[in-house]
Structure formats: C-alpha cells, structure tokens
Amino acid sequence: MQSEKKKTLLEKYEIPISHLDFAYVETCKNAREMEKIVHILRSGEEGYFPDLLRCSEEKLKLLKPDSKLFRYEENIKKSDILDKKELKPILDWTQDIKTKDSALNELKNEKQSLDLPSIRKLGKIELDKPSPEPAKPTPAASSQPAKAKESRIKSTDYSKWDKYDPDEEILRMDLDEERSKEEADLKISIKDKPATKKELKDEKQAMYERLQTQLKRLSQLEREQFADKHRLRGNEYFKAKEYDSAIEEYNCAILYDPENAARSYNNRAISYMKQSNYVAAIMDCEACLQLEPENIKARLRLADANYARGKRRESYYLYQRVLELDPENASAKQSLKNLNSQLGELAPASATRLMIEELKPDADAGKPKEKTEVKPPADKQTTVVKKVPPPVAKKPTLAKKPTVADAPPVKEYDLAELVKPNRVVNSKLVSAAQALGNKFQAPQGNSPKKPVQSNLPSNEAMPAMFRMPQDNLNTSNKLLIQEI
Amino acid sequence: MDKPQLIEHLHESLNYTVYDTKWVPLSAKFVVLGAKANGHGIMDIYELNKDKLEKVKSVEKKVAFKCGTFGAASLRNRHMAIGDFEGRLQVLDLEQPDLPVYNVKAHSAIINTIDAIGGTQIDCGAPEIVTGSRDGAVKVWDIRQGQAPVVDMSPPPQMGDGVNSARRDCWAVAFGNAYNAEERIVAAGYDNGDLKIFDLRSLSVRWEATMKNGICGLEFDRRDIPMNKLAVTTLEGGLLVFDMRTQHPTKGFSYVEERNAGRSVGTNGVISGPKATVWVVRHLPQNRDLFLTGGGTGSIRLWDYEYPDKRVIDDADGNRLGVAGTMHMVSAATLSSQPVHCFDWHPDKLGLAICGAFDQSVRVLITTKLNTY
Numbered sequence: 001m002q003s004e005k006k007k008t009l010l011e012k013y014e015i016p017i018s019h020l021d022f023a024y025v026e027t028c029k030n031a032r033e034m035e036k037i038v039h040i041l042r043s044g045e046e047g048y049f050p051d052l053l054r055c056s057e058e059k060l061k062l063l064k065p066d067s068k069l070f071r072y073e074e075n076i077k078k079s080d081i082l083d084k085k086e087l088k089p090i091l092d093w094t095q096d097i098k099t100k101d102s103a104l105n106e107l108k109n110e111k112q113s114l115d116l117p118s119i120r121k122l123g124k125i126e127l128d129k130p131s132p133e134p135a136k137p138t139p140a141a142s143s144q145p146a147k148a149k150e151s152r153i154k155s156t157d158y159s160k161w162d163k164y165d166p167d168e169e170i171l172r173m174d175l176d177e178e179r180s181k182e183e184a185d186l187k188i189s190i191k192d193k194p195a196t197k198k199e200l201k202d203e204k205q206a207m208y209e210r211l212q213t214q215l216k217r218l219s220q221l222e223r224e225q226f227a228d229k230h231r232l233r234g235n236e237y238f239k240a241k242e243y244d245s246a247i248e249e250y251n252c253a254i255l256y257d258p259e260n261a262a263r264s265y266n267n268r269a270i271s272y273m274k275q276s277n278y279v280a281a282i283m284d285c286e287a288c289l290q291l292e293p294e295n296i297k298a299r300l301r302l303a304d305a306n307y308a309r310g311k312r313r314e315s316y317y318l319y320q321r322v323l324e325l326d327p328e329n330a331s332a333k334q335s336l337k338n339l340n341s342q343l344g345e346l347a348p349a350s351a352t353r354l355m356i357e358e359l360k361p362d363a364d365a366g367k368p369k370e371k372t373e374v375k376p377p378a379d380k381q382t383t384v385v386k387k388v389p390p391p392v393a394k395k396p397t398l399a400k401k402p403t404v405a406d407a408p409p410v411k412e413y414d415l416a417e418l419v420k421p422n423r424v425v426n427s428k429l430v431s432a433a434q435a436l437g438n439k440f441q442a443p444q445g446n447s448p449k450k451p452v453q454s455n456l457p458s459n460e461a462m463p464a465m466f467r468m469p470q471d472n473l474n475t476s477n478k479l480l481i482q483e484i
Numbered sequence: 485m486d487k488p489q490l491i492e493h494l495h496e497s498l499n500y501t502v503y504d505t506k507w508v509p510l511s512a513k514f515v516v517l518g519a520k521a522n523g524h525g526i527m528d529i530y531e532l533n534k535d536k537l538e539k540v541k542s543v544e545k546k547v548a549f550k551c552g553t554f555g556a557a558s559l560r561n562r563h564m565a566i567g568d569f570e571g572r573l574q575v576l577d578l579e580q581p582d583l584p585v586y587n588v589k590a591h592s593a594i595i596n597t598i599d600a601i602g603g604t605q606i607d608c609g610a611p612e613i614v615t616g617s618r619d620g621a622v623k624v625w626d627i628r629q630g631q632a633p634v635v636d637m638s639p640p641p642q643m644g645d646g647v648n649s650a651r652r653d654c655w656a657v658a659f660g661n662a663y664n665a666e667e668r669i670v671a672a673g674y675d676n677g678d679l680k681i682f683d684l685r686s687l688s689v690r691w692e693a694t695m696k697n698g699i700c701g702l703e704f705d706r707r708d709i710p711m712n713k714l715a716v717t718t719l720e721g722g723l724l725v726f727d728m729r730t731q732h733p734t735k736g737f738s739y740v741e742e743r744n745a746g747r748s749v750g751t752n753g754v755i756s757g758p759k760a761t762v763w764v765v766r767h768l769p770q771n772r773d774l775f776l777t778g779g780g781t782g783s784i785r786l787w788d789y790e791y792p793d794k795r796v797i798d799d800a801d802g803n804r805l806g807v808a809g810t811m812h813m814v815s816a817a818t819l820s821s822q823p824v825h826c827f828d829w830h831p832d833k834l835g836l837a838i839c840g841a842f843d844q845s846v847r848v849l850i851t852t853k854l855n856t857y
Contacts, residue, residue, distance in 0.1 A: 066812060073749045073783055073816035079493040079535075079850060087535070090493070090850065093833055094512045094532050101511035107560050117610040117665045119626045120634040123687045127620075127639045127680075181733075181801065207664075222559050225510065225604075225832075233709065236772050240791055 009040045020046060025056045031064035038069055100221060107219055204248075211255055220257075227257035231264045234271075243271045262291040266298050273305055281305040296326050303335065312339060486853065488786060490817040494537050494848040500526050502840035504551045507830045508562055508578065509604065513540060514828070514838045515564060515578070516846055519548030525568055529578060532848065543581045547572065555600030555659070555707070556611035556627070565613045567595025573615055575627055586627040591617035601659040601668070601707050608708045609665045614658075620651030622672045624684065635684055637672070652676055660704030660728070661711040671714060673699025679716060691736050697722055701765045704728070705772035713789065715775055717762035721746035723777055723811075725789055730796045730806030740808040742787075746779035749816055763825040770834045774814070774857055778824030782841060784849075785816040788857060814857075819847060 010017060013036040018024065020037060028034055038060050040046060041053040060067055079087060153160045215223065234249030250268035254261040269284035285302035288295055303318035316339050322332040504517040512532040520526055525548040529541040545568075552566040556575075563585055565575045571591035574584040595615045602611035612634065613625045623633035639651050653675040661669035668684040677695035679702075682688070701717035711728035714737075718724075723745035726737045746760035760780030768774040773789045791809045799805045822842035830836040835851040 068813075071749045071813050071816065073785075073818055076490055076492045076817040076819050076849075079491055082491060082850070082852075086852065090833075090836065091534055093836075094534065097510065097512050097832065101513070104510055104559060104562070110560075116628075119610060119629050120612075120624075120684070122629075122632060123635045123684075125635065125637045125682050125687055125689060127637060127689075225559060229604075232770050233706070236706075239771075239773065 008045050009036075009043055010046060013040065015040065017046070020049075020052065022052060022055060025052070025059050028059065029063070031060070031067070034060040034063050035067055035069055042069075103221055107221070208251075208255065211252070215256065223257045224260065227253045227260070227264070230256065231267065234264070234267060238267065238271055238274075241274075243274050246271045259291075262288045262295060262298075265291070266295065266301065269298070269301050269305070273301065273308070276308070278305045278309040282309070294325060296322060296329065299325065300329065300332060303332070307335065307339075312342065315339065486856065488815050488851050488853045488856075490784060490786065490815055491850045491852065492819070492847050493850045494532075494535070495845060496530065496537050496847070497845045498528075499844065501842065501844060502826065502846055503549060504826045505838045505840040505846055506552055506554060506564070506828050507838060508564075509554055509557070509831050510559060510562075514846075515552065516840065517549035517552050517566065519569070520544070523548055523569075525549040527566070527576075527581065530846075537848070541578070541581070550595055551598040553598050553600045553613070555603055556613050557600075557603040558611075559604055565598060565600055567598045567615050567617075569594045571595055571617055571619070573598075573613065573625060575613075588625070588631050590615050590623055590625065590633070591619045591621060593618035596653070596655050597657050599657050599659050601662055608662045609668055612659075612668075614670050616654030616657040616672055618653045620654060620674075622654055622657055622670065622682070624670065635670075635682075635687070637670070637680075637682055652678065656699050656702040658702040658704055658714070659707045660714065662708045663710045667710075669704075669711060671702050671704070673702050673716065675699075677718065691731065693736060695722060695724065696720070700761055700763050701777075703765050703767055703775075705767045705775070712772065715765040715767070717745070717765045717777060719761045720759045721762055721779070723762050723765070723787075725808065725811060727795065727806040727808045730804050732799070732805045733803055735805060738806045738808045740811055742811055745777055745785065746781065748779070748781040748783045748818060749813075761823065763823055764827050766827045766829055768834075768854065769829050769831045771854065771857055774854065776827060776829075776837075778827050778839065778841075780823040781818070782820035782822055782824055782843075783816055783818045784824055784827070784839065786814040786851065788812045788814045815851075820845070 015033065015036055019028075019033075020041065025034075025037065028037070034056060038053070038056050041049060041056060057069075060069065153164060218226070230249045230253035234246045234253060237243070237246035237249060247268055250264045250271065253264040254268070265284045265288035269281045269288065272278070272281035272284060282302060282305045285298045285305060288298040289302070292298065299318065299322045303315045303322060306312075306318055307315035316336070319332045319336045319339065322329050323336070326332075498516070498518065500518040500520045502516055502518045505514055506517075507514045508529070513529055514532075516526075516528045516530065518526050518528075525545040527543045527545070527549060528539060531538045531540045548569040550567050550569055552564050554562060554564055556565060557563040561577065563575050563577050565573065565586075567573050567590070571589060571593055573586075573588050573590040573595060575586035576584055595617050597616040598613065600611070600613040602609050610626055610628075613627070614622060615625065616622045619638075621636065621638035623637065624635035626634045654672055655675055656671075656673035658671045659668065660671060661667050666685050669690065670682045670684060672680045672682065673695075674680075675698040677697050677699060679693045679695060679699060680689055681691040683690040695716065695718050697719035699716055699718050701715075703715050704711065705713040705715070714726040714728050716722075716724045716726065721744045723742040724739045726739040728737055731737055744759070746762040747758075748760075762777050762779055764778040766776050768776070773791075774786065775789070776784055776786050778784050789809055789811055792807045795807055795809075796804050797807055819839070820841040820843045824839055824841045827837060827839040830838075835854045837849045837851065838846060839849060840846045
C-alpha cells in the first residue's frame, strides 16, 4: 500500500505501534494523540480493526467532540427523500412569490421618485504608488540613519561627550516612539471617529425623518420587504448579543411596516429585556399583543418582564393567560410553580408595609404608645408592630381598609420574630398586643389621628408574616386579629 | 438528524458552460449566465414551477458572459448588471434584454467579478457597481454617471496595458460597510494572494494583506452594516474569516483560517486527494453567521461562525486588537465531479439556493433546518 519512500502515518505521527491498543486508548487523555490514532486506524495502513476503531472514535468523541475527524460528507440527496410535507412549503412559496412578482412588474410602470444620493465625485485610488500613510515611514527611515551619522559622537571626542545628556536622549527616543504610535492611532481613528452621543442621536432622528418621507413613496409590498430585512438583521445582532444595534434595526422594521410589526415588537421586547429595560419591554409586548392577541411568546415575555420588574402578582395572572393558550407551556408552568411557592409570602397588590421603629426617648414626654397595624389583605396579613411618637401622624390608615371578604383563614403570627430585631422584650408582647388591639379599634373611627408610617410601599422584599407562639397569644388577641 | 441537510431539488443540464447564476429578487426566477462553445454569451431565465423548471427566456449575445448581479437594482426595475469576456459592463432590463439600459467598455480584458450595492436599501448610499478584471483594475460605476467610473483603482500605466503585462489579475471584489450614505468599502482579491481594502469615502487604501494563495472569492457577511466579517477563499483550499470590527494599527484585522476547505472530506472525515480551490463563499441572507463554500472537488460545505466571548482585547501597547471566532462545519455534500463555482441563496426564501458547476448544469438546492441556527 505505501511505497518504501513514503512514511506511514505511524511514523509521521511518531506514535509507537503499542499505542494502537484497547488498554492505551482507554487511558489516553490527549485529544490530539487520539485524533492521530483514529486517523491511523481509519487509513487502514496498519490493518483493519473495526472494534478498536470504534472504541477509539468513542474515546475521541469524549475528548474532543468537535474534532475535524467527525466531519463527513455524502453525495447529495435528491428531493424525493423529503416528505411531501416538507416540500409543500416550497411549492406554496412559489405560488406566493409569483403573485408578488407580478405585482412588482405592475409597479414597474409607475414612476418612482426616490431621492437617491447624488453621484460620487470622480476619484482614483492609486494602487502601487505609495499612499501617504506608508510613505511616511520610508522617509523617516531613510533620514534617521543620516541623522544618526551626524549625531554620532566619536569615542575619543571627549568635549562632546561632556555635553552629552543621556536623559535627554532617552526622552527623545520616548517621544519618537510616542509619535509613531500616535500616527498609527491616527490612521485608524480617522476612519472611525467616535461621534458624540448627541450627534448620533441627532443623526438618527434625521434619518428617521428622511425615512418617513421616503416611505410614502413605497408600495406596501416594498415596505414589507424592507421591514423584513431589517427584522432579520435585528435578529442577527440579537444573536451576536449586540442589543443596541438590534433595537435600532427593529425600530426601522416597525417604522417601515407598522401594521405587520408584531414580530418586530416582540423581538424588540426581548432585546429590551436583555438590557433590563423592562418598562420598554412591557410596552412592546403590549403593542405586539394588540396586533396579535394570540401571540404566546409575547404573552410569556410580558409575564416575564412584569416578574422581572417585581410585579409578581401581575405576572402570576399573565402566566395563567399564557397557559390559557398553551396549557403545555413548560416555561410558564415553571414560573407559575415558582410563583406559587413564593405566593405564600407574597403580599397583595394593595398591601403596604409598616415600619417598626424604635421610639426616640426625647420625641415625646408621654408614655410611648405601642401601635400595631394589622393589614389584613387578601391572602396574608401584614401585621406591623410599631412604636411611634404620636405627633408624627402621617397617613390615614383608612385608605387601606381590610378586605375581609376574600381573606383566607388567619394564620398564626409570630410576633417574636418580628420583635427581636427591634429589641422589644418578649414578655411585654402580650400586653403590647392587647394595647394594640384596643388602639386599633379606636382609630377605625378617627383615622386621621392614627400614626401609620407607610414609607415602604413595596412589601415583596420581606415576608411580613408573624407567627406568635401559642402561649403568648391570648384568645382575645387572636379574636381581634381574626375580626380584622 | 437534526442538523441541516443539503438536498438537490432540481437539476438542469445545459449545453453551455455556466459562469454565474443569480436569483431574480422577489421572484421564483433565476438567471444563468454562460458561454456557448462558439464563444457567444448566453443568458437563460428559468422559473420554478411546482416541481419543475421552466425556461422563460433565452438571450444570446456575441460575447460570453462572465458574471452578473442584481445588487444595484431596485425592487421595481430589477435590472441585472453583467460583466463579459471583453471587459464590457452592461445593465440589462430582463424584460427587454436586447437594448441595454447602460453599456460601457469598462476594462481592457475580461471582467472576472462583479458586485453591486444600493439598490434595495434606503439611506445607504448611491447604487453602485464594482468590477474587477484581468487588466488588474477595480472600478466602481454609477450608471447615472456616464462612461467614466466614479472610482478607479487601477495599477499605474507603467505596469503595462493589462493584456500582456505584469499586472495582477483581480479575481474577486466585494462591497461592504455601507451603513450610511457616505461610508463604503471595496475589498479586492488578486491572483497573487493580495487582499486590498479600499475606503471609498476617503479614497485611500485602508488595509493590505497577502494570503498564501490567490484569492478566488470574497464576501462581507452583510454589505449594508458596519463591517462585521469578511470571508475570503483561496486556491489550495484556504478559507479565512476576518473579524472586521477592529483594526489593529500594525496587525490589521484578525482572522480564523481553515485549510483544505475545498477538498472533499470523504465519508469518514479523512481528507484525501489533491488540494482543491475554494471557488465561492456565500453568506445566508437570513443569517449572516452561516455561510456556504463551493469547492474544486464538486462539494459544498455549510459553515457556522461562532463569535468569541470578547471580540476586542487590548494588547500590551494599549491598542485594540480584534479576536476572531471559530468556524464549525455544519454539513457537507458532493454535488458533482467538477468544481462548484457559483452559488446564490434566494434572498427571500430561507434554504433555497441555486448553484452552477463546471459540469454544464445548474441545480436548485434546498437546505433543511437552517432556522435552528
């Protein structure tokens, strides 16, 4: 098979024949060597060992799954291997494109008056004549030896050596180097001078305006085509994780063809989400849903965006809306499951958290009052123990009227847990709760006096649920809470 | 199998040599350009009709056609720019091909390659055509201009007239970077492996490099965006993809290279046989990171480019240096015993393509599952 002169692969790769062995292949860790072994075995130069080959191929697949040796090529298949089903889109498409084609042919007779950019000024780029940039180094290089000759000081010329300042020379060399680097930089920066943000914005604005005027002269068919092109380009940018450019392209796509822009809105939404711009994402999802109310992806993204914004309650319903359309949607199911596990701790939309604050001794001469606000919301209750200096009456509580109707069975409240960080002595709790109960009823009438501090509107961050040890709870207290 | 498969949908044998094939935008028609045995040029227009090909029109001219493009044509007129064996550039209306819309003696020798831009995009500059010829010149044309090129990139006259001289032969040209009305780049590849990047805005040579072998094919992944990638194919099987985002002051653009991309990989991944040219590279219009190469052994290969985690790094001197990604071969198939030298993806239908080979035939191909990338 191989001639005398030609080296066998075994010799070429310098692999000992003993390595073509199950035991060695098993232990080999070197992907490159494995590739060589597979190559030798496949070549058949050392004989035909199907089992060993299979074994080493498997090993190579483990070591280097994208090895070039796994590339293969076959003769092209005829279209009869495709199902009718797979070919049908192509046949349908031919019909579809033919109608577009003939529509375009009709358009051809219409005069189109797009303002095309003007003709470029005639120019010439010299090919082999040294262009100005490469020209610079040449004279510099030729002049440098001359200068060096002049400035060279003979070793015996002591008077000159006395005047010689090495620091100055070093500085000069540094400067030279700096200059050449600057020139190189300049060469590039001329080409891509970064425009300021404002300039860019103005330019973009101008471009959009120009597009608007041009668009009026295009037929719907052309607009569709252009819009689609921009959308696809946006997708490419999205894949390359360049979300700003992707959004630009989607903007154009929407501008060109606002009526069929559902997909562009949808894709722009996901780009915004990648940039954590959830408000814009939500708006785009809604725009998409307005065009295509049944769009599952848009619904899902809307829910995701709401969730990411911290609106878990809304997202819960939105995920359910996804399942209405697609009951098998794994992503929505998973999110709902997560939400459900959190929902136990989740406050309703109407709930407000109350802060527990330590009373400042000098705030009020009188006895510190302990007030507890019990916010009884839909499915969980936010109980807040609060010691407040009376004068700081801030917000009327009436606004947050408990909605008892749909309140689930009251849970136990562990006030101890809440209290600890606020250094309220455990033993005082019962009385505190009692006092609280009394106070609570009173303010129902004259709410404005009630000093409630609701400076933490988002109560999702901290689960506000209390669990009071049974022995600490007297029945009256419990009842009170239940009533609320 | 969940990877893309290349499938031959239709096959048409012809009685002339095919030099170029192009889809007519927004239609089921394609144009085949070629040379008959008697040296006459021929242009056939075929239409896909259910599962058959139908010849719609056939035009014969005195001079053989070499290359053509629809890039500078608007969707309404769809005029085709064609370069021929005698250096003439003409723009034809496919409805009335006898009378050219524009006709100029562009070069003193055969026009090897043509590319055009500006037809189907708005706000991306004027429609222009670039031609590369055996006379060593690369010229940019605007059909509104008349008989002179708007930009001329010719070697100096002392190098001869281009017929019998030391001038380099330009084999490939490509437009790129046309993301606004001013910016525009032409890349040109020559038979000695020179790659030149011309900046049409500043009328200068932006970058030069030399490949190991003559450059047969060039294409920017997109013409009308800020330069992103440039694919280069050469003789002896070289396939290089340059990352065009970042130009280093001394090192230029970084690239990833694949040798032997023109040879057949065989059924078991072992490359055998002589080195073969990679004739053509074409990016998928719907996904710029997938591209197809046609090789000298009659095989086509589909590649996937993967970007690196960071596309730009700072080198020791604080200069920005681009980082090339990686290429994976997605799929490969042997079509013919002769080189596959022209290929065109349909601009509007994902996976549909037309390709021509030197076995005097054209094939309509379908590639499945491209949407999974």
